[in-house]
Amino acid sequence: DVKVTQSSRYLVKRTGEKVFLECVQDMDHENMFWYRQDPGLGLRLIYFSYDVKMKEKGDIPEGYSVSREKKERFSLILESASTNQTSMYLCASSSNPGRAYHEQYFGPGTRLTVT
């Protein structure tokens, strides 16, 4: 079974703090994704990566950065957390044979509150 894990289920941070959200997958997947989920807005893609050290912006990259130094790990960084980044953050991974995008598997999510 595919397993995607996230470093924290719940996180509370203060405005202006630098925040790291970590995601690890154990299936040797090439693609990894970060989404946020907000009531009324659904799931929105922040960033994704199709290979180590590669990244591409999703729909709402502002205020975020990412790091992919190893294939199994994809980190989302909030450089200076703000209250409007309070949200549920979901990580996902998928295989990528021939650059086709296959079934995505999600981690348990991190509920981040910025006060």
Added chain:
Amino acid sequence: GIQVEQSPPDLILQEGANSTLRCNFSDSVNNLQWFHQNPWGQLINLFYIPSGTKQNGRLSATTVATERYSLLYISSSQTTDSGVYFCAAHQHQGGKLIFGQGTELSVKP
């Protein structure tokens, strides 16, 4: 980009009833997934179904790609089926997964 619409937005069922959830998409897609979001927020994969019909226990799904819709059937519903059901389509350009707004299902004992 493509639009993904789900219906109904909310559904209340008595335990044991059957239901059909619908997902329409506005353009051709590479693939389609159905998820169940549990009360703790995790998205659980139900089906990965570009076309045709698949079954898994009491759940089954059908995608008719040429007509741009997919259906999720839940038979003999149980209280543990409660939660939000999402469909998501992989669009051709870039392979991004586009989510519908979800159907919130509540199964009463």
